[in-house]
Amino acid sequence: MPHAVPNKTGSGAEARHSLRDVLAHRLTRYTPTVLLDPLDDRAVILDLTGLSHLWSSELALVSEILADCDDLGTPPVRIAFGDTIGMATIFTRGAALRAQDAALPQRLSWVYWIPAGQGIPFLRRYPIAALGFRQEIVDCCRELGIRTVADFMEIPADAIAARFGRDTWRRWEEITGRRTEILPPWQPPEENSVTQCLEYPCTSPEALAFCLQRAVELLLLQTATGDRGITRLAVTVHCEGGGKVEDSLAFFTPASDPQRILEVLHLRLERCHLPGAVWGVRVTAAETAPLLTRQGWLFEGLREERRTLRWGRLVERLAARLGEERVLQPVLRAEYQPELAWEGFPIFSARKRSPFRATALPDLGPRPTRLYGRPIPVAVMAAHPDGPPYRCFHGGKWFAVVRAWGPERIETGWWRGRTTARDYYRTEWEDGSHLWLYRRLQDGRWFLHGSFG
Amino acid sequence: MNTIAHASHTASLAELSVRRIVEELRRRVEGLRPLSQIESPRLQTGIREIDEGLLSGGIPMGGLVEWLSDRPGSGAEDLALRLAAAACRRGGAAVIVDGAGTFYPPVAFQRGIDPAQLLLVRPASRQDAIWAVYQSLADENVAAVFAAFPRVSDIAMRRFQLAAEKSGGLGLILRPEAARHSPCWAAVRLLVEPRPWPRPGDTLSEARRLRIHLLAARGMIPGRSVEVLVHEPTYPLPDHWRLAERLRADAARRPQQNRVWG
Incomplete structure (x- = not known):
């Protein structure tokens, strides 16, 4: 699993990204699976699983990669071979953190080759920061006296999740190879973008609309050549005085109709505050996808598709005006704690994760139509300490509880570090x-958590 | 051969457009008829007293239903969700516009709304909520829109009605009881009044009592009301609770016996 990082970088983030893109593009000749390291914007990862027979030895492969880097004019690189992605990244990232490695001449490229199955002993000497944990976890480890990977490995496996969280545990499992690490693949940068400038800065909405229309039409000419439609559009409105407004729009299905794009774009820009007169706009097809082309809607069998497309138009409009995070696809979760029993994914990310797949309903008791985000503390009189509520004080008034069903005991979440233990009652009040x-079992306090319709 | 294919293509397109116009006209004519004379299939809550006794067979698609109630937990939302599920079963999506951010989607799934066809919109302001309801009602692929408004203008309600009539969707608007005196643009306006159970402590019955008042309905005389028992399936009660119920009932009878014999 080679992991390559240039030793020196360009002047800024843009330069680094372009350097990585150039490197990644060249390295696709070795494997189609070139991945990006989310923790290091200079690094690329090659997955060579099942491809080793193409080279006589790993030394030959390294020689070719180094020759490529030299050919591209990249700065010296560090290349690591490891059993897992996490292992390889540690030996490149950790090199700068380890005094012995940091002392190596920076003007040379270095190759770390870790024999199969022997990564852990090598790893023990590296500082804890090389593991790629979040900074607060690293700080916490330092406070606890855990400075190297060897110190970390002294902690019992069961205690890692409890003390440092599930993310840390997951990361450690990825490094040690007990869990497969999933990383985003490298994709060639989109180059479809159009900039339109006005003759002079203008505040008129009509001028901006005209400018946008022209830019979108030209952009669609570019994307149409590849028979692709836009699924995410990035927009930058340049204003006088150096100010600019940047935004991006998502589309439910690949868009190639300028009217559809402009409608959504105007809905979004209606909510934007422009810092000054507009002198130009830039639209970029940030994500594209192949166009869905069909003959027409003449036959009955195509009605479903048409319905999906129209439903998608509504979603696009709602997301453009209200914000993508406010248009949700509710998905059930296998949790008994009521507030965690569902999750609302923003519709565009939900579409990518699970395209409208229905999930089975768990066999639960009655659930309210409204569940308060923060349970409301209420004073309750009960016939006996563990009994159902008899009277409740809410809104400045005492109410008699006419009927109560329960308790439904929900005791869960110990693995999250704080056990939730509640006795729920569905109650009918005198009105x-x-x-x-529910009664919180830890302290016996009562809370109003929801209402039935 | 090509000519024939082209001719049939043109005929089909013409036929489709004619069918669409006829459908549109039929919907508009039905929008003017009293509820009792509408022939198209109706949506039903599944509660006979409401569907037959109060609404003369149910609620037609392509309009608004206003549900008024003055307190949380009144049962109005549950009835509205039953109608939304009935509308979705005919095809189309359900859009829940949840301005308060407290709607609990699992209960919509329990009522029979397909999770794949449910869209939850959580707008940041009332204006956004009104806009979202209008947009959803105007979309012909949306079967039902569910929204609660503490305050909403008559103009907005009129726009909702026009959008629903045009698209053929169903708008389920929940409002406070104070809105009963405002002009009604809905096909039906119902007031839901929860009633306490007559026998306190009777948890053996899982039903709840609701009185539904028909405040307005197109072409019908308002003022009727029905009392219904809405069955809410609950988890089974533990045996010791049933025993406690029985002991309590016995204890309630005992003083009376003493009085008789004393």
Whole structure:
């Protein structure tokens, strides 16, 4: 699993990215699976699983990679071979953190070759920061006296998740190879973008609309050549005085119709505050996808597709005006704690994760139509300490509880570090309303958590 | 051969457009008829007293239904969700516009709405909520829109009605009871009044009592009301609770017996 990082970088983030893109593009000749390291914007990872027979030895492969780097004019690189992605990244990233490695001449390229199955003993000498944990975890480890990987390995495996969180545990499992690490693949940067400038800075909405229309039409000419439609559009409105507004729009299906794009674009820009007169716009097809082309809607069988497309138009409009994070696809989760039993994914990310797949309903008791984000503390009188509520004080008034069903005991979440232990009662109050109360078992306090309709 | 294919293509397109116009006209004519004379299939809550006794067979698609109630937990939202599920079963999506951010989607799934067809919109302001409801109602692929408004203008309600009539969707708007005196643009306006159970402590029955008042309905005389028992399936009660119920009932009878014999 080679992991290559240039020793020196360009002047800024843009230069680094372009350097990595150039390197990644060249390295696709070795494997189609070139991955990006999310923790290091200079690094690329090659997955050579099943391809080793193409080279006589790893030395030959390294020689070719180094020759390529030399040919591209990149600065000296560090290349590491490891059993896992995590292992390889540690030996390149950790090199700068380890005094012995940092002392190596920076003007030379270095290759770390870790024999198969022997990565852990090599790893022990590296500082804890090389493992790629979050900074607060690294700080916490330092406070606890855990300075090297060897110190970290002294901690019992079960205690890692409890003390440092599931992310840390997951990362450690990825490094040691017990869990497969999934990383984003490298994709060639999109080059479809159009800049349109006005003759002079202008505040008129009509001028901006005209400028945008022209830019979008030209952009669609570019994307249409590859028979592709836009699924994410990045927009930059340049204003007088150096100010600019940047935004991006998502589309449910690949868009190639300028009217559709402009409608969504105007809905979004209606909510934007422009810092000054506009002198130009830049639109970029940040993500594209092959166009869905069909003959027409003449036959009945195509109605479903048409329905999907139209439903997608509504989603696009809602997301453009309200924000993508406010248009949600609710998905059930296998959790008994009521507030965690579902999750709302922003519709565009939900589409990518699970395209409208229905999940089975767990066999639960009655659930309220409204669940309060923060349970409301209420004073409750009960016939006996563990009994159902008898009277409740809410909104400055005492209410008699006419009927109560329960308890439904929910005791869960110990693995999250704080156990949730509650006795839920569905109660009917004297005014006829049905409300969901629970008693927190730790301290016996009562809370109003929801209402039934 | 090509000519024939072209001719049939043109005929089909013309036929489609004619069918669409006829459908549109039929929908508009039905929008003017009293509820009792509408022939198209109706949506039903599944509660006979409401569907037959109050609404003369159910609620037609392509309009608004206003649900008024003055307190949380009144049962109005549950009835509205039943209608939303009935609308979705005919095809189309359900859009929940949740301005308060407290709607609990699992209960919508329990009522029969397909998770794949549910869209939850959480707007940041009332204006955004009104805009989202209008956009959703105007979309012909949306079967039902569910929204609760503490305050909403008559103009917005009129726009909702026009959008629903045009698209053929169903708008389920929940409002406070104070809105009963405002002009009604909905096909049906119902007031839901929860009633306490007559026998306190009777947890053996899982039903809840609701009185539904018909405040307005197109072409019908308002003022009728029905009392219904809505069955809410609950988890089974533990045996010791049933025993406690029985002991409590016995204890309630005992003083009376003493009085008789004393």
